[in-house]
Amino acid sequence: MNNEQLVVTSSPHVRDDTSVSQIMWSVVFALIPAMLAAVYYFKIQALGIILVSVLGAVITEFLFQKARGKRVTITDGSAVITGILLALTLPPTSPLWMVLVGSMVAIGLGKQVFGGLGYNPFNPALVGRAFLMAAYPVLMTSWTLDGQTTATPLNLMKMEGLGTDYWSLFIGHVGGSLGETSAFALLLGAAYLIYKGYINWRIPAGMLGTVFILTLILGEDPIFHLFAGGLILGAFFMATDMVTSPITKRGRWIFGIGAGLIVVIIRLWGGYPEGVMYSILLMNTTVPLLNRYTRPRSLGEVT
Amino acid sequence: MSVLTFKQGIHPEYNKELTRDIPFRKAKRPARVTIPLQQHIGAPCQPLVKKGDHVDLGQKIGDSDSFVSAPVHASVSGVVKEIKKVPTPVGKESLAIVIEADEEDTLAEGIAPKGNLEDLSPEEIRKIIREAGIVGMGGAMFPTHVKLSVPEEKEAEYFILNGAECEPYLTVDHRMMISRPEDIVFGLKVLMKAIGVEKGFIGIEDNKPEAISSMQEAVAGEEGIEVKVLETKYPQGGEKMLIKAILGREVPLGGLPIDVGVVVNNVTTAVAVADAIKKGMPLIERTITITGRGIKEPANLICRFGTAINDLIREAGGFAGKPGKVILGGPMTGFAQPTTDLPVVKGTSGILVLPRKEVEEFDPLPCIKCARCVDSCPQFLMPVQLANFTEHQMYDKLERYNVLNCIECGSCSYICPAKRPLMHYIKLGKAEIIARKRKAQ
Numbered sequence: 137m138n139n140e141q142l143v144v145t146s147s148p149h150v151r152d153d154t155s156v157s158q159i160m161w162s163v164v165f166a167l168i169p170a171m172l173a174a175v176y177y178f179k180i181q182a183l184g185i186i187l188v189s190v191l192g193a194v195i196t197e198f199l200f201q202k203a204r205g206k207r208v209t210i211t212d213g214s215a216v217i218t219g220i221l222l223a224l225t226l227p228p229t230s231p232l233w234m235v236l237v238g239s240m241v242a243i244g245l246g247k248q249v250f251g252g253l254g255y256n257p258f259n260p261a262l263v264g265r266a267f268l269m270a271a272y273p274v275l276m277t278s279w280t281l282d283g284q285t286t287a288t289p290l291n292l293m294k295m296e297g298l299g300t301d302y303w304s305l306f307i308g309h310v311g312g313s314l315g316e317t318s319a320f321a322l323l324l325g326a327a328y329l330i331y332k333g334y335i336n337w338r339i340p341a342g343m344l345g346t347v348f349i350l351t352l353i354l355g356e357d358p359i360f361h362l363f364a365g366g367l368i369l370g371a372f373f374m375a376t377d378m379v380t381s382p383i384t385k386r387g388r389w390i391f392g393i394g395a396g397l398i399v400v401i402i403r404l405w406g407g408y409p410e411g412v413m414y415s416i417l418l419m420n421t422t423v424p425l426l427n428r429y430t431r432p433r434s435l436g437e438v439t
Numbered sequence: 440m441s442v443l444t445f446k447q448g449i450h451p452e453y454n455k456e457l458t459r460d461i462p463f464r465k466a467k468r469p470a471r472v473t474i475p476l477q478q479h480i481g482a483p484c485q486p487l488v489k490k491g492d493h494v495d496l497g498q499k500i501g502d503s504d505s506f507v508s509a510p511v512h513a514s515v516s517g518v519v520k521e522i523k524k525v526p527t528p529v530g531k532e533s534l535a536i537v538i539e540a541d542e543e544d545t546l547a548e549g550i551a552p553k554g555n556l557e558d559l560s561p562e563e564i565r566k567i568i569r570e571a572g573i574v575g576m577g578g579a580m581f582p583t584h585v586k587l588s589v590p591e592e593k594e595a596e597y598f599i600l601n602g603a604e605c606e607p608y609l610t611v612d613h614r615m616m617i618s619r620p621e622d623i624v625f626g627l628k629v630l631m632k633a634i635g636v637e638k639g640f641i642g643i644e645d646n647k648p649e650a651i652s653s654m655q656e657a658v659a660g661e662e663g664i665e666v667k668v669l670e671t672k673y674p675q676g677g678e679k680m681l682i683k684a685i686l687g688r689e690v691p692l693g694g695l696p697i698d699v700g701v702v703v704n705n706v707t708t709a710v711a712v713a714d715a716i717k718k719g720m721p722l723i724e725r726t727i728t729i730t731g732r733g734i735k736e737p738a739n740l741i742c743r744f745g746t747a748i749n750d751l752i753r754e755a756g757g758f759a760g761k762p763g764k765v766i767l768g769g770p771m772t773g774f775a776q777p778t779t780d781l782p783v784v785k786g787t788s789g790i791l792v793l794p795r796k797e798v799e800e801f802d803p804l805p806c807i808k809c810a811r812c813v814d815s816c817p818q819f820l821m822p823v824q825l826a827n828f829t830e831h832q833m834y835d836k837l838e839r840y841n842v843l844n845c846i847e848c849g850s851c852s853y854i855c856p857a858k859r860p861l862m863h864y865i866k867l868g869k870a871e872i873i874a875r876k877r878k879a880q
Contacts, residue, residue, distance in 0.1 A: 141761070142762060142763070142764060142765055142775070142776065142777055142778070142779075143763055143764045143775065143798050143800070144764075144775045144776065144777050145764075145775055146775075146860070146862065146863045146866065147770075147771060147772050147773060147774070147775075147849050147852075147862065148770060148771045148772070148849035148852050148853050148862060149764060149766055149770040149771075149773065149775060149791075149793065150451060150452070150607065150770040150771070150853065151799070151801070151852070151853055151855075151858060152449070152451070152853055152854050152855075152856075154811075154854075154856045155856050155857075155858070156804050156807055156856045156857050158856070159807075159809065159856055209804075212804075251805075252805065253804075253805055253807060254804075254805035254806050254807045254808065254857075255805065336810075378807050378808050378809040378810070379807050379808050380808075381808070382810075383808055383810035383813050383821065383823065384810070384813060384821070385814075427821075427824075431821060431840065432813070432819040432820075432821070433819060434692065434818055434819045434820055434841045434844045435679060435683065435689050435690070435817070435818045435819050435844065436679070436689040436690050436691045436692045436694065436844065437691075437692050437819075437841060437844070438691065438692070
């Protein structure tokens with residue numbers, strides 16, 4: 137039988153079910169507890185910020201892809217993640233127009249100008265947040281809790297030397313960005329992603345471990361430093377962004393440890409109370425070098 | 440018993456239940472066989488017969504003066520009808536001898552038991568194996584006598600028989616370990632004697648408990664031979680993985696197993712060796728798994744070389760629905776064929792038919808640097824980089840990143856969520872590097 141219709145391709149002929157969009161939507165799913173916690177603490181304000189941020193990100197992605205004549209891939213979930221992550225880094229009092237600007241910058245400058253998913257060197261959500269921090273510093277640092285103006289735990293610590301009790305920090309009943317609050321909700325989602333193998337544990341382990349050990353050595357309260365601010369959010373959901381983190385195991389360790397180091401330096405000696413955003417953006421710049429210099433030893437290779 | 444393994448690798452769906460419990464049955468004797476003169480890695484054979492000649496079963500019909508080569512034999516008795524070029528399952532054309540079979544199966548002269556193993560010297564064993572046309576039957580088709588010729592400056596310590604059968608779907612080695620365990624052990628003893636070692640292992644993945652107990656029974660009381668249970672993980676049966684799992688040794692970059700004192704062969708090859716010694720029978724047939732959801736009655740068949748794949752598909756009840764892909768070998772490393780008008784050769788371990796609905800055509804997306812390929816490469820390479828270097832023709836870098844250490848297992852393509860054809864690029868890159876090296880010489 138000469139069957140003209142047989143498909144001929146090179147091996148392998150079977151593929152794993154996991155797809156890019158499946159990974160992306162799993163991350164969205166894992167962020168649901170954190171979003172629920174945000175809405176629980178900050179009510180309708182939080183909901184509005186998340187919705188505007190996601191819509192802004194998705195629409196910007198759509199417009200860029202249309203304009204460049206590329207395949208529209210807004211259903212792959214990656215722009216949705218950027219929208220959610222950006223929202224989680226914003227104060228609950230953020231005006232919605234600012235959220236929209238942030239999400240457009242995140243996708244436009246953070247991702248699409250580089251060629252879209254897979255090509256961006258920096259975490260897009262953090263590019264959006266960095267832009268907003270520079271453009272609207274006052275709006276970006278106005279915090280409320282239960283309707284009252286307040287300060288973040290890191291601010292209280294830095295400016296007034298006041299601590300916050302661990303339980304409030306863990307469940308998230310503190311001032312801060314939408315996703316800086318509940319460590320519990322974030323860890324729930326992170327555990328799911330680690331279980332699925334969609335985020336690599338080495339990066340958060342390196343980052344959190346470094347912050348813990350360094351603050352301990354420097355006479356700070358390490359547990360406070362782990363759970364205050366955006367460290368849990370950043371370590372599990374932003375530093376682990378596949379596109380902008382190293383592809384080697386040793387590279388991931390160095391990336392995580394480096395990010396942890398920068399967090400501690402900024403928190404203890406820098407001008408800002410929090411340093412997670414800059415720590416990750418700075419480490420993003422090292423990724424190509426890390427990949428080059430941490431090439432694994434191939435089986436049988438003598439180095 | 441502890442389970443041995445290598446690091447990284449993947450866990451594909453094995454689909455062995457389709458044929459795992461089906462004993463071998465002999466396929467019908469074909470009316471006509473087409474026997475390619477190249478069924479091995481190395482120099483092709485020259486025909487020893489001409490059109491119109493009568494040949495007997497097991498008669499040598501092609502041979503070569505080259506060391507790296509293996510003769511071919513008539514798998515039926517009958518008359519040579521034609522000598523012509525035909526396509527072979529690995530994509531190359533080869534001269535082939537077409538024999539019209541008679542009903543007699545008249546045995547060729549000189550086919551007789553080769554006597555006691557104790558009386559045979561390593562040199563004699565290698566000669567018998569070469570004359571029997573035995574090659575690696577796991578699919579590699581490397582002439583076995585070449586593997587058994589250990590260079591003087593190297594020293595063999597162990598022989599490993601590969602019963603891992605890590606390729607999904609295939610069950611020939613599994614069934615062989617159940618049906619002919621004594622011959623496998625005998626074959627191993629012959630192979631051990633040929634390279635002068637006292638210690639032999641049989642590595643089997645732990646998803647084959649029946650084969651493990653069958654082989655354990657067969658090695659009971661045999662000095663120096665041990666069954667090693669391996670984790671079920673692809674590509675456990677790669678020889679470098681086997682050596683790492685069983686002995687903890689790493690074959691050096693650009694080296695061979697013998698560089699760490701090991702020779703590896705497949706369990707089915709060991710049976711061929713046993714037949715060559717015990718009966719004097721050259722390699723004229725093999726076992727084959729014909730399987731997949733595109734086949735009506737999946738089976739494990741014993742068929743003669745040169746049998747048309749079409750005939751075997753018919754023997755297994757024909758296609759179930761429209762076939763999408765016909766693969767010779769397993770789904771990870773096998774070759775998809777444009778036609779089923781091909782002969783079975785020494786390395787054809789399986790015929791896998793995937794129905795149309797299981798054949799996806801992938802539209803690759805951009806790489807998201809997830810590193811799943813890096814994290815699964817059993818050779819600890821960086822497939823994403825290798826594919827990129829090939830794509831951008833950065834051959835110096837490609838070589839520096841040890842592309843030649845790739846064993847072409849396909850784990851990278853399998854695991855890629857963006858469905859990028861990493862393996863395809865890497866194979867192209869390897870071929871280019873090898874071609875450049877050859878030119879430079």
